[in-house]
Amino acid sequence: MGDAGGAERGIRIAIDRGGTFTDCVGNPGTGRMEDDIIIKLLSEDPSNYDDAPLEGIRRLMSKFTGREIPRGEALDTSKIESIRMGTTVATNALLERKGEKMAMVVTKGFKDCLEIGNQSRPKIFDLAIRRPDVLYQKVVEVDERVTLEDYAEDPTRHKTKAETSHENYKTSELVQGLSGEAVRILRRPEEDRIKGQLKELFDEGFRSIAVCLMHGYTFPDHEALVGKLARETGFEHVSLSHELMPMIKLVPRATSACADAYLTPAIRKYISGFQAGFEGGLGTESVKKEEGDRGARCEFMQSDGGLVDVDQFSGLRAILSGPAGGVVGYALTSYDPETKTPVIGFDMGGTSTDVSRYGAGRYEHVFETTTAGVTIQSPQLDINTVAAGGGSRLFFRNGLFVVGPESAGAHPGPACYRKGGPLTVTDANLFLGRLLPDFFPKIFGKNEDEGLDPEASKKLFEELTKEINSKTDKSMSADEVAYGFIKIANETMTRPIRSLTEARGHDTSQHRLATFGGAGGQHAVAIAESLGIRQILVHRYSSVLSAYGMALADVVDENQVPESHVWDMKKGSARDDLKAKMNELKERSRKRLKDQGFSDDSIEYEEYLNMRYRGTESALMVIKPTPEEAKELYDGDDWAFGAAFVRQHEQEFGFTLPDRDIIVDDVRVRGIGKSFRGMSKTADQQLKEISPKDVAEDKAYTTSEVYFEGGRVPTKIYRLEDLDVGTRVPGPAIIADGTQTIIIDPKASALIIETHVVINIGDEGTTKKVNTKEVDPILLSIFAHRFMAIAEQMGRALQKTSVSTNVKERLDYSCALFDAEGGLVANAPHLPVHLGSMSTCVRTQAEIWKGKLKRGDVIVSNHPEYGGTHLPDITVVTPAFSGDKIIFYVASRAHHADIGGILPGSMPPHSRELYQEGAAIKSEKLVSEGKFDEKRITELLYDEPAQYPECSGTRCLADNINDLKAQIAANQKGINLISALIEDYGEEVVQFYMQNIQDNAERSVRELLKEVYKRFEGQQLQAIDYMDDGSPICLKIKIDPDKGEALFDFEGTGPEVYGNINAPEAVTYSAIIYCLRCLIDQDIPLNQGCLKPVEVRIPPGCFLSPSEKAAVVGGNVLTSQRVTDVVFKCFEACAASQGDCNNLTFGFGGNMKGGTEQKGFGYYETIAGGSGAGKDWEGTSGVHTHMTNTRITDAEVFERRYPVILREFSLRAGSGGVGQHKGGDGVIRDIEFRIPVQVSILSERRVYRPYGLHGGGDAQCGKNIWVRKIKKGESKGLGGEHEGKRRESGDDNEYVERYINLGAKNTASMQPGERIIVMTPGGGGYGKAGAESQVQLREDYEKHWKKGSLASRLAEWESSS
Template sequence: QGKDAILSGPAGGIVGAVRTAEQAGFDKVITFDMGGTSTDVAHYENSYERVFETVVAGVRMQAPMLLIHTVAAGGGSLCQFDGARFRVGPESAGANPGPACYRRGGPLAVTDCNVMLGKLQPEFFPPVFGPNQDEPLDAEAVRARFTEMAAEVESSTGIARSPEELADGFLRIAVENMANAIKKISVQRGYDVTDYALQCFGGAGGQHACLIADVLGMNTVLVHPFAGVLSAYGMGLADVRALRERTIEAPLSDGLVPRLVAELDELAAVAEAEVEAQGIGDDRMETRRYVHLRYDGSDTALEVPYGPVDEMVEAYQSAYRSRFGFIMPGKGVIAATISVEAIGLTFDVEAGTHVAASDSFTPLATVDAYMGGAPVTAPVYRRESIPAGGTVDGPALITEATATTIVEPGWQAEMTEIGNLVLRRVVAREERMAIGTSCDPVMLEVFNNLFMSIAEQMGYTLQNTALSVNVKERLDFSCAIFDSTGSLIANAPHMPVHLGSMGESVRAVIRDNEGEIGPGDAYVLNNPYNGGTHLPDITVITPVFDEGEILFFVACRGHHPDVGGKTPGSAPPDSAHIDEEGVLIDNFKLVDRGTYREAEMMEVLRSAIHPARNPEQNIADLRAQLAANEKGVQELHKMVRQFGLETVLAYMGHVQDNAEESVRRVIDVLTDGSFTYPMDNGQQVSVRVSINREARSAVVDFTGTSGQGANNFNAPAAVCRAAVLYVFRTLVDDDIPMNEGCLKPVTIILPDDCMLQAQYPAAVIAGNVETSQIVTDTLYGALGVMAAAQGTMNNFIYGNDVYQYYETLCGGSGAGPDFDGCDAVHTHMTNSRLTDPEVLEWRYPVLLESFEIRDGSGGTGRHRGGHGVRRRTRFLESMEAVILANHRIVPPYGMAGGGEGAVGRNWVERTDGSTEMLTATDLRQMEPGDVFVIETPGGGGFGPAEGDGDG
């Protein structure tokens, strides 16, 4: 089937890499397949790793395939200077025109870097370039282009660089990007890559293998004779496999074994028949049976071989501990699915004995190159001339028909008896890199990526270790790192409303614990009047110490499904006092000098007027947040060891300065504007944006906004700040991190009595999720850049004493001057994922009857607004259900003559046939069989539709 061909090329490469690595005696390998546009990486240790759900080119697929991670870094990845930073990719020169050296007028790319550095020599490269495909690589054009860029860099930064230094810098960035990709499939999953061999292949793999290995701390690289075409070779080596799976979803016990045996036998018969149909006999058939286990209440299933129950549990707990760092002995284990793999074994291909092509093991030539940050003289060898047992010390180039392998300084290549090149580190690496503290355009990009990678690794740890669906499945969390003053340095691409406001939480902890914070401490808070947003968003903050001094802070914020309050899910539609919304946590020390204060935290969760309904789940998620922070602490310490404290601190400032300058460039082209946006409840948000061109700054004044109300749409100032940060960051059409620097050119004015500066005891549950969306659209309206999005998160919360569930629903995004709005997407201040219907219906007594795009709900115009959605949820048990939304009365605005988006609607269909229409914020008691229907708003259109006149 077509789905089975997706990523089949990279999968062939993995098979080829694994089979040839096993022949060479390596059973633990990281596969590294670098081509022209992208790089594919995978992990192997005795068995292939599969995923059953993945995203390819933005399309979510549910089909078993090998676990492959792809990063947009290849030989054709563009190398650009943006005035401050060096950038590599994600855009690619492709095959036509290709890199500048291809003689088709192409841009500078990674391949050109290797030409500039002498690592690719035109003399030893096929002459297949130019209009007639008969000319060599154009090294002169490459040098001319890098010389031009060197002048541009010096003009912009005052730093004089040679063309070689520029090329070396770009190559370093590309290598860091590829190394980060490998971390995602190895280090983040609990594997120590220093014990592995890097099996490199693809046309460009051998050019970068030693550099990649150095970044990852790996000491062995394997290059097969067919490395340049290993994906094709691997397809020929691949076994014939048929995989079948079936859902079980039952507690694992001895009583379940007869069912497992029977159903595994059924699947095996089907899979074996499929393999036999392709001409594979029983003598070459192997069948493997697996059970996919998960803890009760968790959704992370891990595969173990079928066997006695106690052995399966032991294997599962071992795999779980390796992946997540802990186990949950008291939790029941669920057999989620079973799978059977029938394997038709292909005949083994014997590895031939390598015989050198000649008796003369001497270099073809000696060339000038640039390696290890310095000019070098490097010998060039033909691979086929190296005898078995022969070694080549770096720096050196090894050429062959389908690839070039670079032996970097400090490395040695050895030819094995079966023709593999094995490269090994023979000189110890420098433990610390001396790069200085002045802003370097290469290291600025490297540190940008490193800071973001740390936040991403924190997020991955949190997702893996959390218990609640909210965090693990919906990904309603954010992770970030801060400097010692609480300024945001970098974040993973998580929730915008969290990221812009978390700095206030960190600064609150610093302010309230001055002189008392120690190593091994961690703090937790959700106080909306002291750095928090709303009560379900709980932030855990951990200081990073070195010799008694606070260097940084790491923090993560997760939306807990329930923290008490008068309705399940902690989002009452009619709350008027903060106590009605749940447990308020202010500056609580969660960990004291390394001791987790679980009992004290449990007491806080249970002692409020409306206590948490499932405090054990809160405790589990808090433990996961601590694990995420600990990952951040470890990675920051590792960074300091590698680069030195002064350098890391300097670049924390440089990345903020870079973001600040990017926003100032946007401010240069903005004009003054104002906008007032009414809400369904009669309140309004007003803003005036004033641009000071001389100072390249902006004042965002919310005077005219409604005062603090008796409802729950009041927002803490941190939420307003987050919305402003988000808007100005989105105006920068560039890949910069969202950090504190983005707001340095912006002054925010909030009146004393203002719904955007909530004061105790104002209710705030909707301020974070609804008012933040209104603030965002009001700012876009004042700036005149795009029509309104759906302007609501459509918060849908339901539960009882046993279950609590919370979700936000997508809708239409607004159109702009040169784009249509998107259908059925989360917009602006949220980007959480909906729980899969199967998981939702397994975990909760509901039935998702339908979920569809609401055609016609997007505003009309030259560019139409995105359509909203319609979602029908049938309840199977008695529960309270809450809708907390907006734009049920006031439609999302169109811009420049575009039409308004359709308003949303909510209603309940009772089993007796009656229908109850609901307001934007409403509550209903749902009984078995009742259906809750939500229609979300569409986005506004932009410009008059054809036939509407000139507008």
């Protein structure tokens, strides 16, 4: 169990309480592995015991003491040195929503902040939008408010000095926050009022509350006051956000506080029940008491991989308690500090697979992750979970092999469990001989006393094979089908591993794979091979590695405080301040760890600064360089955090910004109480010393027919315990014991060492031979995964390397892959409005540059006539060559925050001509043979737009250039990945499947159209809707039922508009492809094939086919939504959603012709509304719908970056349509400006209401209100010479507020203290009000497993913005 420090050598116990099994590892105190006792028992067995960990300890103690301890007898702690435990109590309470009844206390105006969240929807093509439930039952708003005095986008970089510290702020309006920022107190809380509000909650039975107030991370006084009053009122548990995690971002901090208030009481109840089973007490306090020899140390594993004393264990930090033990287990047993080879952890269980990475001798933490739909701000190990495990179900859908995300669960379980379950990955392994019934316990069947049932698996595979052969005209064997599913499962699991390593700038093939968990050994070789990994380590304790990890872990004490220093590369006062803060935190940790019995020489510290470039939000947690690193890399400077940040930024994002300040956001110290002294010998040391010898003939337990690539081969089966250290086992072979099955493929061999089974994989390095005469459905499924993964990784590269908020935070971009003709092959599900329109752009550019492009050329375009949508969306296209021939294209499109024009933000509400909207680029070379043409792009973006009347060039050229370079890098990433695919399979095969994946999507759409024809009994589908200016959109859909084709005819649509709601034709194609994909209720590849069965007729001269110089900025964001509404109305799919993106822009500055340049900024956001109800779902409130899914900037980040006060962001009650199923409500967003700015709103549905369907009520229209300050006595003559003059805030008493309706599209010069209130439309209702609800609860198979940095990225994309 490894050698642990500690004077007393008593019994040491480590436990992992999992969902199905509880694993216990006990050591009598010798520290020797051979003395360990392992016990595995069911986590739930109520007929035999109440608590599995307690029962496990009872059984271990009985074995160690030689006396059978009866159940129910209190266990004597005097013989136990320590108990360490990981538990799923918190995770399960979160998944099943069985935590404590709790309430949330939040700043006035933000009661719905968690319901709205970041406003994006989780699944982009799901009309029945489902978002996770909030954890609280009630919200109380406290009337208090503070804001930050300065703003980051200020071109003058002004920094206010606040004299008063936040401790003695009672009379001052301006105080210094904990982060050093100046905080303005706008409203102090009234104690008596809060007491009354809290008493009301208490009387309603609440005993646990979470408190999160605006900017509480830097100014915690108001939160602390509420906490004090709550405790005085009698609340038993109070979670204050600034105590849990003092980091900026209101929504994650509030969710974290709620999670803590929801889970900690449940954990405390569990712990007190557990403690009651002992005589003598558990935890540091019990050891310290006078009768100390009776107490035992008891520590729980936290999500960050560190242990904490039982008395300090909290819900927030317990969520990954179990999986964290596994990471610690493989990190400390598979990583060698001498050779420094990084390790990927692969933990494959029943329903899901956990993937993580350990390199450079330290754990990789993330600070914001989502688990079970709850976004949490707290240090956690970066454990990423995929919905593919042994229990994942197998399907043949739309010509593709599909694995998961649905799982057979524990009941009924896989088909072979003898409970009538469905086909799963476990069945495939059993059927192919890769799982051995002899090595499985007999716990299956009705009486739970039978073994696995291979016949059940065989019967279902034979049935499925028949079905597949009949649908594909192929003659596959059941073996080939089962093995096909294994390959798809492996493909599903390798995708996140690639993302996890490559997203951080690491090469996957330079790692080892450490596999553990029940099912890992069956898939490890195939997965390692796919990733280019040559060595796999399987620990002897791999099936109980999480428990073993608990035994090896250290006790950890985390401390963090916010900061706002600009890093000083020279040794100056900024460094001294940071050092002082760091030392303060180290002292805090030292005291707490000493209190737990650690001496100074067993305490170590990890010191971190959380750093980012000014103007970006991509912070990196930078660890202080070690003395060796300082000497080698930083001229001996061990405080070279700045240089370390630049280096890390270069590695992770591929670029640095030398002209920008580096900002320090947080100071963090991780105090570590060392309790583990390291393995006696690492795996590498053992491998060096061992002399391998081939396995003797007589060692085989039996021989069996096992299926490997190409067919079944006689395969020797070995029992692990029969193999001596030093034995080499060549493949094909299976090594098994009672807890694991390890498959050794024919091209691999296994070496047995003392602690591990080491699998080495031979190097084949040949191109796979594939037939390109006919389509193989297995390969088609694999290529569907590969193409999509390439588009996703391009998106990830673009997000990483970009600089602007629009791309990095709001995720307003798309990446895609096209064939040689410009047909869409794969589009990561980013923004729907980009889906169909990018291929128009690529095809147009391919035509223009035919025969003229060379390797290393890159094209740029944004013009609506050339496949663009609106001008801020700039598309970058890169061709990929084989010799002189273009074999495919990759493209990326990103929304640039400003590209010039008449207003900041380049989204003018009143544009009449295209030139007023900014730079229009038809087709230009951005890069020629590898050389970036900065001079020409500067002319296009900065000089040329300023030549037009009243127009400026771009107001943020540096961001434009950085983002364009990011788009080029993303495209290059796509080309590299496809080139690797071509190296694997050959160019002909890749091209063949690029075409066939489009045929697959085409087939799905044809089937849909035939079904629709039947449902409507052949009648023509038609619908009409109106833009707010009265322009009609008319659509008739005529379906040919034999061919499954449709004509979408827009005859009757209004003429081109002298305004900006004209939509380029590409936008209509995007809307159609999006709607068709939504109507197919299964995952299909999203590509050009979707449009092949569709003919679209758009009358020339209508506003869906405008002329070359027509203004179009609203077409992309407004008209696209209305086209979508009309298509869905034709299909009667759902009531109208808000039909709008509510585009708000503000800013100042520019370089008008003839004027002097004024430095400024531009800000752009789109605002959520209500979604429409449908036949079996209610609409969702405060969410983005249809053609957009961008996130909204967090309230605290918004105020830190821009000169604004967000007065309110809440749901607009009653704005959704009534009906059998209600429509979702819109939102209210109330923004006050603190300096003079130009504010523009571009919106729709301010005149025509979103329609209800089948008798459902229409939703409310939206409203845009300007709260204008008018001087008293002049309020009658509104506007005139007073508009735009600066008003001094001291004259406030001379003003009156007037509420002025701005209409749908307007712009105004707003002065300090003036506000815009945007009230967004709701969604229409469905069915007559009063009729019985038909709402169906849809299970989200993925909510159980989503966690880790990758999940939050997939939430970014699959949601995806």
